[in-house]
Every structure is written in C-alpha cells, then in structure tokens.
Amino acid sequence: MRHLLCAASLIALTSSAYAQEGAVRPGHAAVSTAGDVDAGQIGLPEITVTARRRVEDAQRIPGSLSVVGGELLDRSYTVNTQQLSQLVPSLNYSSANPRNTAFTIRGLGSSVVAVSQANDGLEPGVGFYVDQVYHARPATAAFDFSDIGQVEVLRGPQGTLFGKNSTAGAINMTTRAPTFTPEATEEITVGSFNFVQAKAAASGPITDTLAFRISGVATRRDGVIDNVRTGRDQNQIGNQAVRGQLLFKPSEMFQVKLSADFTNFQSNCCTQVYYRVATRDVPRTATRQFAGPTGLAAQFNYTPPSTNPYDRVTDIDASLGVDTNEGGVAAIADWTLGGATLTSVSAWRFWNWDAANDRDYTGIPIQIEQHIPSRQDQYSQELRLASNGDHALSYVGGLYFFRQRVEGRPISIYGPAAARYLIGTTTGANATPVPANLLDGYGTDGRTDFQSNSYAAFGEVNWRPVDRLTLTGGLRYTYEHKTGTYDTFVFGGPATTSPALVTARLGILRGQTYAAKVNDGALTGRANIAWQATDTVLGYASYARGEKSGGINMSGLPLNDQNLPALGTAVVRPEKNTAYEVGLKTRLFDNRLTFNVDAFYTRVTDFQTNVSDTRAAAALRTYLANIPRVTSKGVEADAVAAVTRDFSLRASVAYADGKYDRYPTGPCPIELIGNTAASCNLSGTGLPGLPKWSATVGGDYVLPVETLGGSLIAHADANYRSKQFGDPTGSRFTTIGSYTVVNGSVGYRNSKGWELAVFARNLFDRDYIQNVTIQAGNSGLILATPSDPRTIGLTFRAHQ
Structure with missing residues (x-):
C-alpha cells in the first residue's frame, strides 16, 4: 500500500491520470480523450460501447463494466492482456506460459492452478471476444495487442447477449476498423533488455464503397x-502479428467486413525460479523433502543457483522453448431493416501449440522432456437481430452455433535421477530396493481428441413502462454435445518383473485409455430493473443465472493400484452460477465527474476446476473436478474526473471476498501431504488468484506549448493488489504477497502528428511474484515467476 500512496502522490504532482476513453460508432472504432474536447469546454466525452450488442452510452447501461480505449492502451504501454489487468482491478490474469493462461473476474472463471497443464476439456468462464468472434482457448489471449480500438470488460453472466455462454464475464475487444479517409500510423519503441517493438497501420478507400485496413506488430x-x-537468457519475448480488413459499404443500410489475422510467438520461454520450500505439518520421511541436511537436494549434492527469486536465475537442464501461433478469418455483415439491424458473424479460427519444458525446474535430470503439441480448430456462426434507436421497447435476439476440435499429444520422459527423486531408495511394504535407473528413459506418449458442438438461442428485451423506469428480461437456451478420448501408453525404462517396482513405476506414469461424452441442455437468463432517477443518475438491480455445461478430463485421471478411477471421473457436472448485483452510475458537476459503484454476490454450485491428487504416493497429477459450492461477494467503484480541459484523473477499486463455501473433500495443502487422510476440508478457504483488495489510480495531462508548436504530455498509472493464494488448496507456502506496480511516460506531441516519449514500466523496480507452481513429485519445492524488472524505453509515434 505504501507504493500505491507514493504512486498517487506522483500522479498528482505530474497531473497524470486516466483520460476518459472514447466512443465506438457503427463501422468505426474511434477514441477521444479529455484533451480532445473543444476549447473552453471542460467535461468528459461520452463513452459508447457495444456490450449489449448495440451502440449505447456506457453510463446508461445497468450493469458493471470497465472500458479501456485504444489511446489509453498506447499511452500506458499496455501491450497484452496481462498488462490490461493492471488497468482493470476486477480482472485477474495468470500465465506460467501461454498455454496455461487463465482469466478470472471477481475470482471466477478459468482455474488458476499451481501444478497443471491446461485441460482442454475445461471451458473458460470468462469469454474472450475479438471483433465479436469468440476465442475458445484462453492461450490465444496471451499474444500482443494489434491495432486495438477499445476493450470492454463485462462482469457477471453474459449468456443473454453473447453467442457463447460466459458465466463469469467477458472481455470484448474491438480492433480499429477500415476508414474511407486515408490514414496511417507508425510506431517504434526501444528499451531495456534489448526491447524492440514496431507497430504500423494503414487505412483508406479502394473505391467509393470499399475500404481497407492493414496493421501489424x-x-x-x-x-x-x-x-x-547454459549461459542463455530465458523467458524471452518474440512475437509478431498481422491483420488485414476489407469493408464493403454500398449504402448506409448494408455493410460487410472481411478480416484475416495471424499471430506468432516463438521464444526461449517459459520457466520459473526457486521460491521457497514447504515444510510438512505431519510426520513424513525426512529424505523426501527437498531441503534439509538429508533432503533431496543434499542427496544429489545439489544447490539451487539462488534461493532469492528476485535474483532471476535458474539452472534448468532440459530443453526450453515455445512455438505457438493462431489466426483465422471472419465475415461480419450488417443489414439495417427499418427499426432493427440484422447481423451475421461467421468465423473460422485455429491455434497451434508446442513447447518444451523442464517440469522439475532444477538442474537435476529428473524430467528430461515434457510437452503437449496441440492443434485447435473452431467454427462459429451467429445471427443476431437488434433494435435501433431509443424506444420504449428494445431488444436483442440471436442464434449461435459453435464447433471446436482440440487434438493433442502429451509427451513426458523421465531422466536418470527420477527414480531416486520421485520414489526413493526403497519402495513397498517390504522395502524393495529401487534401482537408480528405474525411470531413466521411462515415458508416456499418446493422443487426445476433444470435440464440442454448441447450439444456442438467446434474447433480451428492455421495456420502459413509464418514463425513467426500464425492466429487462433475457433468456438463453444452450445445448452442447462434447466427446473426448484420451489414449496414452508408456515406454522405455529398464525391464523389471518385481511387482513392487512395477507398482512404483506405474505410480509415476501409466498408460490410460478412456472415452467420454457430454450431452447437456440448459435454460438460463437474467432480470434487471433500472431507474434513471435524473438525467445523470442511474440506479439498477439485477439477477442472473448462468450455466457451463459438463466438462471432460483431457489431462488424464489419477488412478489407484487397480488401474481404476479413484479420485476423479472422466466427466464433471455442469457448473451453475447465480448472481445478484446492485449499482449506481452518476455524472456530476456538469459532466466533469463520473462515479460508479456496485455491490455483487455470486454463488456457484458444482464449480468446475482443476485439482491435484495430493495422496502421498501420487505425483501430483491434475484433473477436472467439481467443487460443491463457491461464493464471491464484494464492492467495486470507479471514478473519472476532468479537473481541467487538459487534466483528468481516474481511480478504480475492487473488494472481493471469494471462497470455497462448501468443499469438504478437497485436495490437501502441501504442508499436510502425508497425512492419513486422502482429502482435506477446504470449506472457507479463499479462492486462488483473487486479492481481496485491488486498486488502480492514474491519468493524463496535456500542456500546450505554442512556441514549440505542440504539447508536452504526461501519463502515469499505479496498480495495487493485496496478498492472494497461489494455489487452490490455500497453502501458506504458495501465498503471493501484496504489491504495487507504477508505470509512467513523459513526452512531446507535435501538432503535425508525431510524438516522442520516454516511458517506464515498473518504474520503482518493484519485486513481486506473478504466479507459483508446486513441483510435481511432492518434494515440497515451490517455484515462481518473478516480476519483470523495470523497463525504460523511448517511443516515436507518427500519425498521418
């Protein structure tokens, strides 16, 4: 909190905070700021959004949402979704690597897991949309932004408005659209750690009815x-993206936009470093611990290169590297039919993933190869009819079809130190000696195939029975059919006929073959009452029900010695979400201040998440399971003030109390592994990855300097997050401490359209932990991804 107060003082002194971001108009994504207001006028420009699938003033939408415009993304040097979470307190992001990306809103959504690979059979609870197209894999949101016009973060169930059901919220991203007025932008940035980023975009007419836009980063x-x-630097960044668009607009009544994009990420990434070692609260053989005079590290005469995670050093000995790409094509057509607009959104997208990892994260040759080459394809078609204008009755209705297929090949191979590290020197009741090479070359290979088809009809009606009172009702019916096959086999390792050794080896890896399917149908909906008390004050209350269909375990199941499912099944039950919210939206002081506040309570039954088998004999295999009941409640507030025509301030705060309301048979925290119980009562434990408090302050200041023919510009922002659990068990050893991150920039903007700025991200070089991982094998070793050090750079931008 001290850093946040310091940052707030800095922001006040430099007159910097967020400018209110601008408006998305039909067929165009434009952004305005407080500095763009006409001379002599002091006030905040109207924000228009498409959260309800038609263009509306954000302050008249009876629901909680955050809007970040493209200019703010540029000024704050927010280049990806991880950094976006620093501007939106209720949005939480975790990513040990792109495949393991997870979003949560108010603590709900994709699970944040300390020991897992992403499970392809788990649908995200936070929907991610780019230009109205749903992206099914959260990993595709880990790439850098390219030519973004506006981002809307919607909180709570969104099933009655969006094609795909989103139970926790949605990230609705809009790229800048083609224009019939020629324009071009160029940007080059250089900074610390040889950081180089180049951006460019061009748009203009081809004919009177056809316009183009092309952009890249x-x-x-x-x-x-x-x-x-090895002497190499790890966790590099290396990506590029390109997007092309064509807008055909023969009349004001009809337009169609075609787009194609491709994004690639290739780098020597992603690993973690030593964080700490967990000690156990129950009796356990001392030599199974990582640390200590007779612990695993001592047995291998191994010393970590550092026990301070902020030294940012590792000594991993296995291959490391990420090679992933995604892209697709889309066609969006809009027909104005009198009082309504008919919209068709057709899209195909793909995602390819491959990465090499050292999953033991040490210089000990325990696991020498681990990666999951994957391929995802998705097809979607949405037809939507939305009323135009402001009338006593307005509506949105649509039909949606979505299909995806994800094929994977899980590969894992152990090395010469694995047997002693994971099993020990003896095994079984008779203390059978374990050969040192028992797991050397022992591995698994196979195929996974997950497919899903989703069909939905949705609609929402707004009725204004009397002036200033609006009643909203929405319904959605979703039917989903899913199938999954998991087929792996083991290979390698020395031959053995000893039953004890066979059992010990199968306790680390064994082949599994199973198939499962899900057929679910659900009717969900929401109701809302809104009262426009004055032209500038809106109050509302809402109730919503959401549901996520059953999931299929696509990462394997924990098995007992009889090769039968023990702690999980291949199919998990549907997740049901009930949400209540009340809120107030205001414009005050002649539109110089907006202040919004909301309170929420959400109850989820059969919460779908990744959990870990923490029995003493297991190797921390993760799988999908249901948690009986989860609750999240809290309060959120945000304010934007136009102090002068050129100086604006913005602040947001979120308090969230999320916990397992009922979870009597959960996995045990690592400090309790080895207890006689196979499970622990986690009821009342806080949700992982959810700080109780998070806040953002910041803003912008523009100082015209006539003698220079331009303006001096300043920006700063600060984000505070209180401590949070790093894994689903609430282990005290995976707790991530509170931190504050401050970013800023100062520059000169010429009236001819160019700009030169110096920027800093993590200005005060704050050390903090982004996410944690428990080393597989129950050794007690905890790994972490430390924060990026301070980055200072120089940017040149030009606009024609």
Whole structure:
C-alpha cells in the first residue's frame, strides 16, 4: 500500500491520470480523450460501447463494466492482456506460459492452478471476444495487442447477449476498423533488455464503397531470467502479428467486413525460479523433502543457483522453448431493416501449440522432456437481430452455433535421477530396493481428441413502462454435445518383473485409455430493473443465472493400484452460477465527474476446476473436478474526473471476498501431504488468484506549448493488489504477497502528428511474484515467476 500512496502522490504532482476513453460508432472504432474536447469546454466525452450488442452510452447501461480505449492502451504501454489487468482491478490474469493462461473476474472463471497443464476439456468462464468472434482457448489471449480500438470488460453472466455462454464475464475487444479517409500510423519503441517493438497501420478507400485496413506488430526482448548452466537468457519475448480488413459499404443500410489475422510467438520461454520450500505439518520421511541436511537436494549434492527469486536465475537442464501461433478469418455483415439491424458473424479460427519444458525446474535430470503439441480448430456462426434507436421497447435476439476440435499429444520422459527423486531408495511394504535407473528413459506418449458442438438461442428485451423506469428480461437456451478420448501408453525404462517396482513405476506414469461424452441442455437468463432517477443518475438491480455445461478430463485421471478411477471421473457436472448485483452510475458537476459503484454476490454450485491428487504416493497429477459450492461477494467503484480541459484523473477499486463455501473433500495443502487422510476440508478457504483488495489510480495531462508548436504530455498509472493464494488448496507456502506496480511516460506531441516519449514500466523496480507452481513429485519445492524488472524505453509515434 505504501507504493500505491507514493504512486498517487506522483500522479498528482505530474497531473497524470486516466483520460476518459472514447466512443465506438457503427463501422468505426474511434477514441477521444479529455484533451480532445473543444476549447473552453471542460467535461468528459461520452463513452459508447457495444456490450449489449448495440451502440449505447456506457453510463446508461445497468450493469458493471470497465472500458479501456485504444489511446489509453498506447499511452500506458499496455501491450497484452496481462498488462490490461493492471488497468482493470476486477480482472485477474495468470500465465506460467501461454498455454496455461487463465482469466478470472471477481475470482471466477478459468482455474488458476499451481501444478497443471491446461485441460482442454475445461471451458473458460470468462469469454474472450475479438471483433465479436469468440476465442475458445484462453492461450490465444496471451499474444500482443494489434491495432486495438477499445476493450470492454463485462462482469457477471453474459449468456443473454453473447453467442457463447460466459458465466463469469467477458472481455470484448474491438480492433480499429477500415476508414474511407486515408490514414496511417507508425510506431517504434526501444528499451531495456534489448526491447524492440514496431507497430504500423494503414487505412483508406479502394473505391467509393470499399475500404481497407492493414496493421501489424512485432516485439522482441531478451530474457529476464539467466540460466547459469547454459549461459542463455530465458523467458524471452518474440512475437509478431498481422491483420488485414476489407469493408464493403454500398449504402448506409448494408455493410460487410472481411478480416484475416495471424499471430506468432516463438521464444526461449517459459520457466520459473526457486521460491521457497514447504515444510510438512505431519510426520513424513525426512529424505523426501527437498531441503534439509538429508533432503533431496543434499542427496544429489545439489544447490539451487539462488534461493532469492528476485535474483532471476535458474539452472534448468532440459530443453526450453515455445512455438505457438493462431489466426483465422471472419465475415461480419450488417443489414439495417427499418427499426432493427440484422447481423451475421461467421468465423473460422485455429491455434497451434508446442513447447518444451523442464517440469522439475532444477538442474537435476529428473524430467528430461515434457510437452503437449496441440492443434485447435473452431467454427462459429451467429445471427443476431437488434433494435435501433431509443424506444420504449428494445431488444436483442440471436442464434449461435459453435464447433471446436482440440487434438493433442502429451509427451513426458523421465531422466536418470527420477527414480531416486520421485520414489526413493526403497519402495513397498517390504522395502524393495529401487534401482537408480528405474525411470531413466521411462515415458508416456499418446493422443487426445476433444470435440464440442454448441447450439444456442438467446434474447433480451428492455421495456420502459413509464418514463425513467426500464425492466429487462433475457433468456438463453444452450445445448452442447462434447466427446473426448484420451489414449496414452508408456515406454522405455529398464525391464523389471518385481511387482513392487512395477507398482512404483506405474505410480509415476501409466498408460490410460478412456472415452467420454457430454450431452447437456440448459435454460438460463437474467432480470434487471433500472431507474434513471435524473438525467445523470442511474440506479439498477439485477439477477442472473448462468450455466457451463459438463466438462471432460483431457489431462488424464489419477488412478489407484487397480488401474481404476479413484479420485476423479472422466466427466464433471455442469457448473451453475447465480448472481445478484446492485449499482449506481452518476455524472456530476456538469459532466466533469463520473462515479460508479456496485455491490455483487455470486454463488456457484458444482464449480468446475482443476485439482491435484495430493495422496502421498501420487505425483501430483491434475484433473477436472467439481467443487460443491463457491461464493464471491464484494464492492467495486470507479471514478473519472476532468479537473481541467487538459487534466483528468481516474481511480478504480475492487473488494472481493471469494471462497470455497462448501468443499469438504478437497485436495490437501502441501504442508499436510502425508497425512492419513486422502482429502482435506477446504470449506472457507479463499479462492486462488483473487486479492481481496485491488486498486488502480492514474491519468493524463496535456500542456500546450505554442512556441514549440505542440504539447508536452504526461501519463502515469499505479496498480495495487493485496496478498492472494497461489494455489487452490490455500497453502501458506504458495501465498503471493501484496504489491504495487507504477508505470509512467513523459513526452512531446507535435501538432503535425508525431510524438516522442520516454516511458517506464515498473518504474520503482518493484519485486513481486506473478504466479507459483508446486513441483510435481511432492518434494515440497515451490517455484515462481518473478516480476519483470523495470523497463525504460523511448517511443516515436507518427500519425498521418
């Protein structure tokens, strides 16, 4: 909190905070700021959004949402979704690597897990949309932004408005659209760690009815973690993206936009570093612990390169690297039919993933190869009819079809130290000696295939029975059919006929084959009452029900010695979400201040999440399961003030109390592994990845300097997050401490359209932990991804 107060003072002194971001108009994504207001006028420009699938003033939408415009993304050097969470307190982001990306809103959504690979059979609870197209895999949101016009973060169930059901919320991203007026932008940035980023976009007419837009971004940065074994820097950044669009608009009544995009990420990434070692609260053989005079590290005469995670060093000895890409094509057509607009959204997208990892994160040759080459394809078609104008009765209705297929090949191979590290020197009741090479070369290979078809009809009606009172009702029916097959086999390792050794080896890896299917239908909906008390004050209350269909375990199941499912099944039950919210939206002081506040309570039954088998003999295999009941409640508030025509301030705060309301048979925290119980009562434990308090302050200041023919500009923002659990068990050893991150920039903007600025991200070089991982094998070793060090750079932008 001290850093947040310091940052607030800095922002006040430099007159910097967020400018209110601008408006999305039909067929165009434009952004205005407080500095764009006409001379002599002091006030905040109207924000228009498409959260309810028609263009509306954000302050008249009876629901909680945050809006970040493209200019703010540029000024704050927010280049990806992880950094977006620093501007939106209720949005939480975790990513040990792109495949393991997870979003949560108010603590709900995709599970944040300390030991897992992403499970392809788990649908995200936070929907991610780009230009109205749903992206099914959260990993596709880990790439850098390219030519973004506006981002809307909607909180709570969104099933009555969006094609795909989103139970926790949605991130609705809009790219800048083609224009019939020629324009071009160029940007080049250089900074610390050899950071280089280039952006460019061009738009203009081809004919009187056809316009184009093309944009691209390329980013390079050296790694911030040093591998003292190989001499290489790890966790580099290396990605590029390109997007092309064509807008055909023969009349004001009809338009169609075609788009194609491709994004690629290739780098020596992603690893973690030593964080701490968990000690157990129950008796356990001392030599199974990582640390200590007779612990695992001592047995291998191994010393971590550092026990301070902020030294940012590692000594991993296995291959490391990420090679992933995604892209697709889309066609969006809009027909104005009198008082309504008919919209068709057709899209095909793909995602390819491959990465090499050292999953033991040490210089000990325990696991020498681990990766899951994957391919995802998705097809979607949405037809939507939305009323136009402001009338006593307005509506949105639509039909939606979505199909995806994800094929994977889970590969894992152990090395010469694995047997002693994961099993020990003896095994079984008779203390059978374990050969040192029992797991050397022992591995698994196979195929996974997950497919899903989703069909939905949705609609929402707004009725204004009397002036200033609006009643809203929405319904959605979803039917989903899913199938999944998991087929793996083991290979390698020395031959053995000893039953004890066979059992011990199968306790680390064994082949599994199973198939499952899900057929679910659900009717969900929401109701809302809104009262426009005055032209500038809106109050509302809402109730919503959402549901996520059953999921299929696509990462394997924990098995007992009889090779039968023990702690999980292949199919998990549907997740049901009930949400209540009340809120107030205001414009005050002649539109110089907006202040919004809301309170929410959400109850989820059969919450779908990844959990870990923490029995003493297990190797921490993760799988999908249902948690009986989860609740999240809290209060959120945000304010934007136009102090002068050129100076605006913005602040947001979120308090969230999320916990397992009822979870009597959960996995045990690592400090309790080895107890006689196979499960622990986690009822009352806080949700992982959810700080109770998070806040953002910041803003912008523009100082015209006539003698220079331009303006001096300043921006700063600060984000505070209180401590949070790093894994689903609430282990005290995975707790992530509170932190504050401050970013800022100062520059000169010429009236001819160019700008030169110096920027800093993590200005005060704050050390903090982004996410944690428990090392597989129950050794007690905890790994973490440390924060990026301070980055200072120089940016040149030009606009024609």
